Amino acid sequence: MTKNTVRFLLNNDVVTIENIDPNLTVLQYLREIQFKSGTKEGCASGDCGACTVVLAELDKDNVGQLHYNSINSCITFVGNLHGKQLITVEDLKDGAKLHHAQQTIVDNHGSQCGFCTPGFVMSSFALHKHNKTPNRAEVLEALAGNLCRCTGYRSIIAAAITASTDSDEDSFAKHYQTTVATLTEFQELPSPVLAGNGHNFIAPKNIDELAIELTNEPKSTLLAGGTDLALSVTQNLATINKLVYLGNVAELTNFEETDTEIIIGSALPYSKFIDTLHHYYPDLGEMIERIGSKQVRNNGTLGGNIGNASPIGDMPPALIALGATMTLHLNGNERTILVEDYFVDYKKTVLKSAEFIKSVQIPKPTPGQTLKLYKISKRIDDDISAVLAAIFIEQQGQKITNIRMAFGGMAAIPKRAPAAEGVLHGYSLTKALVTQAKVALTNDFQPMSDVRASDKYRMTVAQNLIEKCYLELQSANARKNIETRVVNHA
Ligand SMILES: Cc1cc2nc3c(=O)[nH]c(=O)nc-3n(C[C@H](O)[C@H](O)[C@H](O)COP(=O)(O)OP(=O)(O)OC[C@H]3O[C@@H](n4cnc5c(N)ncnc54)[C@H](O)[C@@H]3O)c2cc1C
Ligand code: FES
Ligand code: FES
Structure with missing residues (x-):
């Protein structure tokens, strides 16, 4: 009988592991057990990208196809490798020939001390596997989780932007069918x-x-x-x-759309559902693009974001404002609750012992409904929010028939603002009413001061976001465009 070991491909070699501490990260495994030291450790916390590797996985939606995802090996446990192909910077060269992702760094003088280079190369490799002619915004998105302290980004971006006409000829393309067959066997x-x-x-x-x-x-x-x-x-x-x-x-990595809902398995990474959410709620798509980096979004999940019950997690306020529900599973029994009702107190939730989040259900928008989201952080990318405001408004003509305002970073849990909502509900939006709602917000929250922001800053910014939302709703053209902003900030 086949033993229940963790099995994966390291480059093109089958690796089986069984007696390893599962607290080991992929980075430690590569450097200390495989003696592959090309993958670097910078921060060990997912912030710098020096440890970026690529995982190729069977694409659930396209049978026989692989998907290549960049991830931070420093915050990925070794057991997560099961059933995947782990590709490291040492594996890219085909004989003596450098991979496109490496050669373009050389051609563009994109490396000085070189410490960050393997991470950039791996992010560029993953990008080019699915997009041979990436534009500048796509390159910036792919590289946002990689830091360079000495070369400067101009040449690195130029390298990644170079079209990869010959990437079909790399060693992974040559072994594609064998890789698919092996990973399919692992699934059994x-x-x-x-x-x-x-x-x-x-x-x-x-x-x-x-x-x-x-x-x-x-x-x-x-x-x-x-x-x-x-x-x-x-x-x-x-x-x-x-x-x-x-x-x-299987049931936790599903994605389904009905006429009225988007149902997201709790263990499905962000990058698998961001496009659909962007389609229905553009502000939500843009906000998810600012959760961590590409590497973080390729691994991070909704279940983890809600499950960690952080007061500054970005998804809960958005889900609360949307009136989303979540399905919890305990030993064969399921219950569905509002995401709003999940959080009890700081890091305390209604989850029972042995219970877990199965899925999240997001209602699809109907005419007259708008979701506005504002993430306030010190950087555009890869930064935790000081405040996140999520405002859902339903209007008939000018009259507000339904409103839910939820905030992150303003209390021990993500929560709604009933006093401010009460001021606006049932009325037409006017500047005078918005001013009253801003005052009412002080009854909803007494924010704290910490390293990210003071209590006064948090309250002021939250109040001003209500006004910003009002001004944007007045002007159809004022909607922010995150891609444009990313390009402008580079
Ligand atoms: C560099 C970096 C940047 C980040 N940036 C952001 C950001 O901008 N915004 C943001 O909100 N977060 C951010 N995060 C935090 C994190 O990436 C997210 O919260 C992510 O969604 C966590 O998902 P995960 O699958 O990795 O969770 P895990 O780390 O696997 O789990 C997190 C917690 O949730 C529990 N859990 C996981 N799944 C379930 C489930 N199905 N049911 C019950 N409990 C469960 C786990 O036991 C654990 O306690 C960042 C993290 C890093 C490292
Ligand atoms: S070592 Fe910095 S992201 Fe992994
Ligand atoms: S080349 Fe030195 S950190 Fe990027």
Whole structure:
């Protein structure tokens, strides 16, 4: 019988691991066990991109196709590799021939000390795998999670923007069919486990296996992308006894659209649903493009963003404003609640022992409805919010028939502003009414001061965002365009 080991391709070689501490990150595994030191450690917290590697996965929507995702290896646990192909900077060269992503760096003088270079090369490699002629905005999006301290970005961007006419000829293209066949075989294997240093990992394949696992061991820690959880290991030096990986659970990685709803599996990474959300709610799509970096969005999930119950998570205020619901699963039983009702107090939620988030349901917009989102952070990309304002308004003519305003960064939990909503509900939007709503907001929140912003700043900015929303609604042309802003800021 096949053993339940973690199996993946490292470049084109099958690797099987079983007796490894599952708290090990992919970066540590590469450098300390495989002695592949091309992948660098800068921050060990997902912020610099020096550790970027690429994971090729079977594309669920296109049978027989692979998808290449850049990820931060420093915040990805080694068990997450199961069933994927791990590609590192050492693997790109085909014989003596540098890969397009490497050669263009040479041609454009895109490397000085070189520490960041492997990460940039891997981000560029992933981009060119799906887009041979990326424009400047697409390159900026792909490279936003990579920092360079000495070369400067002009030459690196020029390198990545160069069309990759010959990338079909790289060694991965040559092995494409074999890779698909091998990864398909891996999918048939029983759910993998890992054990080392007294710590365990399991990756259930379906929701029943997951529910049984959690009922038997309710103290297990749920692991989705790990972009939040891994920091407890790399930054706080914690160790996690039992990790239960959700990324292979079929029911948690589904995506479905009905006539009225968008249903997103809790363990589906952002990059798989951003386009659909952008289509229905442009502000939401633009905001998700500002969650972390491409590497973070390729691993990070909605379940993780809600599950970590952070007061500054970006999705909860948006979901609350939209009136989204979430389905929770406990040992075969399911309940659906408003996202709004999930958060109880700082880091406290209604989730019961052994229960998990299965999916999130977002209502599709109907005529007269508008969602406005404002993320206030010090940088456009890869930055945590000081304040996030989400304002959903439904109007009949000028009259507001429904309004939900939710804020992040203003309280111990993401929450609505009932007093300010009450001022506006049932009336036509006027400047005088907006002024009253801004005053009422002081009854809804008593924000705190921390390293990101003072209480006074938070309140002032939140009040001003209500006014900004009003002004934008008055002027159809005033809608911000994040892509234009990214290009302008580069
Ligand atoms: C560099 C960087 C930038 C970031 N930028 C942003 C940002 O701009 N905005 C933002 O909001 N966040 C940001 N984050 C935080 C993080 O990326 C997001 O919160 C992400 O959505 C977490 O998802 P994950 O799948 O990686 O969660 P994980 O790390 O796997 O899990 C996070 C928590 O949720 C729990 N959990 C996971 N799935 C479930 C489930 N299905 N049911 C119940 N509990 C569950 C886990 O047990 C864990 O406690 C950033 C992180 C990094 C490293
Ligand atoms: S080492 Fe900085 S993002 Fe991984
Ligand atoms: S080349 Fe030195 S950090 Fe980029």
